[in-house]
Amino acid sequence: MHASERFDRYLEHLSAGLGHADRHAGLRGYCTGLMLPLSRKSVEPMAARVDPMHASARHQALHHFVAKAEWSHTEMLRRVAQWVIPKMDFRSGGWWIIDDTGFPKKGRHSVGVTRQYCGMLGKQDNCQVAVSLSLASDQGSLPVAWQLYLPEDWAADAARRTKAGVPEEVRFATKTQIALEQLRALLDEGAPRYCVLADAGYGVDTAFRQALSDMGLPYAVGVTSAVVVWPPGVQPLPPKPYSGVGRPPVVPQRTAALQPLSVKALAMSLPPQAFRNITWREGSNAALSGRFAAVRVRHAGGNAGKARLRPEQWLLIEWPACDEEPSKYVLSTLPEGTPLDELVRVAHHRWRIERDYQDLKQDFGLGHYEGRGWRGFHHHAALSIAAYGFLMAERLIADKPVGGKKNFVERQVPALPEDYVPRGSSARAAPRDDLDHELAPSAELPPDRSSKAVPLLRKSKRKASLMTQ
Incomplete structure (x- = not known):
């Protein structure tokens, strides 16, 4: 079976979790755009390359799909995992890897943005931070859970929460609490109890x-x-004997x-x-x-x-x-x-x-989303991981070692029409009420960068399981 046929089947598998058939075209267009060799993978440049003859209409459609449509990013990640994880070899063991990654962002209206430590910059600055959980084997790793860290000032600000579309049930939680909830949810679905790694x-x-x-x-x-x-x-010496008053001592005695x-x-x-x-x-x-x-x-x-x-x-x-x-x-x-x-x-x-984050940001536009809302932030991340997951699966099928040269499906970038007008011109306006135009510079690959290998998984017949054996 050719890679393009496998890509079609992959999209069919993911589409089954979108809820409505009219969202299937959005999924195909968005994932295709994320896999094209573009310097920036926000909605407008992807729309212009995916459908250059109807760039404005496709821009609006993709924007609605990622920022407005009511589909579950959690279900999307589950379906990506069902496709990729069975292709990974866990005979030598598996690991859960917990980490977080930052996205530099100016202003104060993009959901979750505040002054905090940003690993990408190596210092405190205005940014968003997301917590992820990845499942790894010797062959590679795949993010299977993703959630924005919502700082305390955001969690307590009803006006900003409403404007950014933060779900009512989301409350302030530390990064460790978010990671533990991600783990518990996956274990409840039958995920394996592998060793946990974290910094x-x-x-x-x-x-x-x-x-x-x-x-x-x-x-x-x-x-x-x-x-x-x-x-x-x-x-250590045992704790002091209990005197009968207050709580019993638990700290070992010292000399x-x-x-x-x-x-x-x-x-x-x-x-x-x-x-x-x-x-x-x-x-x-x-x-x-x-x-x-x-x-x-x-x-x-x-x-x-x-x-x-x-x-x-x-x-x-x-x-x-x-x-x-x-x-x-x-x-x-x-x-x-x-x-x-x-x-x-x-x-x-x-x-x-660290390699996952590098590839997702540099090759799959993880940090290129320009919207301000909770839903769009999580949808864009899930779709970036979906594009990443397919290419991981292709590498596993080909049995290519991690660190080798890319052998991905070559996709030709359609040429822009002569009359194309980039975003910012009134000639092709599209709804931008929740877009953040105050973007910090993002890391991009030079044109001659040789990307290294990405990891992978297989479609599971069980709807909501991450079982690997």
């Missing part, structure tokens, strides 16, 4: 780690150097010689022979390796070290030989007998989410 922005939250354990999920999550643990071989340490202090105290050079995978140019040590510790609570006694878990330390101190710390509940090289391999599997 220190999530890993430092003790309640987050405990919630993962309560769900029966092992984890390998980053923590900061200030997190305090009981070092290996140290058995001058019996104190918890920060993970940095513990790492600095280890002898040089505790560290080994480990290679965890082949990079695009050379093997990726580093210097690591792993010890069994008990978390002692935040930076102060005042918490109830926790079960033992792994502390993985990465300390480049050329650096004066360790660079990364990971807490993990993988089994006690897990070899060091496996701990390193699992912890470094989180790189896939």
Whole structure:
């Protein structure tokens, strides 16, 4: 079967979740536009390339489809996963990867925009931030859940919520709370209980780690150097006897010689022979390796070290030989007998989410949406992931290794008509009441960029399941 036929079948599969047949053309046009080699993939330039002879009418149609039509982005992501995930090989294990990504945005009316940390810029600035959950194997990874983080000032502003179309049921939730809800929803649908990976922005939250354990999920999550643990071989004293007044004590007793340490202090105290050079995978140019040590510790609570006694878990330390101190710390509940090289391999599997974001933003227009509303923001993201998912599936079918050259279906970009007038001219006006024209610059690929591989999945006969085996 030719790739174009598989694309038609893929769109039929996705269309079944749209609710109305008149939305099928919008899905095809939007996904096609996202896969074209355009420098910007907002509605107007995509419409002009997909249907150059009727650019204005197609612009209005695509704008309505993404910003106004009442279809579920959650159902769209579910159907993308049903197509792609069965094509992935989980015989060597699977991982849930939690992360968030930022979109620079000026003004204050685009939904969720506020001054906050933006990973894309590496600093605090005006931006939107979305939390995602990806399912990964050795072959690749796919975002299967996506939600905008709504800051407290937005959640409490009824006027802005109404104007941006924020659903009534959406309330303020931290990023860790959003991620946990995404996980719970997928597990309730029968998704597998794989190890969870996350960076220190999530890993430092003790309640987050405990919630993962309560769900029966092992984890390998980053923590900061200030997190305090009981070092290996140290058995803390039991809490003070209960006096009968107030709450029973839960914090282990301490003496001058019996104190918890920060993970940095513990790492600095280890002898040089505790560290080994480990290679965890082949990079695009050379093997990726580093210097690591792993010890069994008990978390002692935040930076102060005042918490109830926790079960033992792994502390993985990465300390480049050329650096004066360790660079990364990971807490993990993988089994006690897990070899060091496996701990390193699992912890470094989180790189896939960074690659997902890079490809989605640079190749599939994830950050190019210009609307201000909640619905359009989530619809555009789901469609970007849908386009990404199809090309992932094509790569899995072809059995191409991640990191190889693209072998995607070549799509010819239709030429613009001679009388085409770009957006901003009154000659071809279209509704723009909810468009944000104060856009921050977005990252775009140079024309000669060689994109690297994207990951993939297979259509499931079960309507709402992410089961992979």
